[in-house]
Amino acid sequence: MDFKDQIKLLGDRFSKLKDQVNTEEATKNAFIMPFIRELGYDVFNPMEVTPELVADIGTKQGEKIDYAIMKNGDPVILIECKHHAAPLNVNNASQLFRYFHTTKAKFSILTNGLEYRFYTDLVEPNKMDEKPFFAFNITDIRDNQIEELKKFHKAYYDFDNIVNTASELKYTYELKKVIDKEFNEPGADFVKHFTRQAYPGVITAKVLEQFTNLVKKSLQQYISDMITDRLNAALTKETKKQEEVNTTTDSSAEDTRIHTSEEEMDAYRIVVAILRRKLPTNRIVHRDTQSYFGILLDDNNRKPLCRLHLNGGKKYISLFNENKAEVRKPINSIDDIYLFEEALLETLGLYEGESKTTT
Template sequence: MELQNQLKALSEKVPQFKEQIETEESTKHAFVLPFISLLGYDTYNPLEVVPEFTADIGLKKGEKVDYAIFQNGQPILIIECKNWKESLNCHNSQLFRYFHTTKTRFALLTNGIEYRFYTDLEEPNKMDEKPFLEFQIDQLKESAVQEIAKFHKSNFDIDKIVDNASSLKYTKEIKKLIHEELQEPSFSFVKLFANKVYSGRLTEKVMTEFNDLVHKALNQTISERVNDRLNAALNKEAEKQQEEASDVIEEKSKIETTEEELEGYRIIVAILRRVLPVSRIVHRDTQSYFGVLLDDNNRKPLCRLHFNGSIKYIGLFDAMKKESRKSLQALEDIYQYERELLATVGFYEE
């Protein structure tokens, strides 16, 4: 949760600062270094974060990658940065060369807004052409936050990230293909379904017709699945509300107002009607006591009758709404507390 909040705070800086940032160096300081920092690495510690890390390529010496993050004396992530205005599509070849000369398993290409994480799933020590994790800092989804958390200093585990990277990479590619097929089904995709449901010859006319049918069926299926999920969620919420209502009904059913409590209430009304209209004196029974309220307001208790035990009490209230109980030998004993009851009315009326 803390990482998610930090990423959100960083994303909010993007629209605030980017128009004032003109250079790659400014992009690093405004966006990239804060990102490295929220991963738990000390950007001022040269043993953890090395700027301008040397990555010599064969006879070509002096090649440097913008940052390298170290753990236990070994580089675990190299980072190549670009100006936030630049597209990343034409820069992965440069990072590809750096990756080959270092011992790291992970590389990050970023312009401070878009982030692309690479590893070597297809061939050892050779960076894959496609990233296994890709996101924009200002359009973060919860699933991306969970993957970013795996690169945090406290969580970093090479084997776990590599194992998960394979699933992430191919899932991303499959989702991309599904999205494309939903937008415009390919010939082979349409043919796959046409072969299963049509027994005749698949002429050009038939395939054109099936292209529309497959496109329509796909979108209808997704809409129906979404509606089913929504209805299931609504039904679950309705069931929850019904259960809560049943609990309230059950709780109310346990309350039994006795004739003795009502007789006590009539005595209290007889006392208070001298200073209050009867309509303002309301009773409300609970499992613990029988309450008498002013204006049916539970913040204005006039008294309480505790008749559930072997000894009966009347609960009286002072100006601070502190209750004190007085024992009753008979219902008529309520008249002994006429002065206290009238005083309680005065507290609220003032």
């Protein structure tokens, strides 16, 4: 099982267990320790994961951080834990802020076991940012978030690689929150931006109020239409793919049911004998189907010379007149094909005349 599957499985498990986890300590044992373990660290090895790391800070002596992920004897990631029902914000991350600048750790995580917020020092060196650069809810984690989380796995951990993308992640995260807020409750400046481009008059308070609802409605419809278009495109692509599979399957199945008889091949040789004085034999091609045995000019479906129905109780030859309409004639045996020599030559002349005209 790969990392993505393991994390999603963990999220599903947490969703089912959360109603049974009633304390902060239980949250650590049921949610946070398994999460750290999935990042590749041995939670029972203090050389890799140190619980209740102590660091004296000024007058505050003996304060402890819940977990520290260690490397070469130094903490690299600090983890502060809360009960899974507790909200996460900077007000309950005070220990992380204090510990961050007194240790060598460059990353910290504030978590309640379900939501995880990752911090670093993008704004001011050695001072933990007030806003996370990466955040997710493990019960509803996206594939792209799993790829970012994977960078913190013991096997892939690379400080420089994480830092290089941290800034982009942080501002993408913040922008998504802004967009979400504006889409649900458009602010005045946001509404004016669109109103100026759609409304020719003066934007009064009444107009702004009217367009606030219009902008919100338009955004929702636009997103809905965009999703519908993508779904339709995906469905169309899938339908075409399935049709191709079905066509291939049907053709393969049909091929296994077709058996060209010796009588049909003898009939083909009679038609070749009639027409070979007018054209090379390699231009006269037979193609067998479940319904009939066809003989074509130049292996072209649009140029049938005749069709033979020899496998039923009664035998027929289908000829084609000047309008290319099929005319079925009964025959007693394939020898009767000679009776239609003139019709076959006329059909050939029709196709050859078309070729000359085209040329």
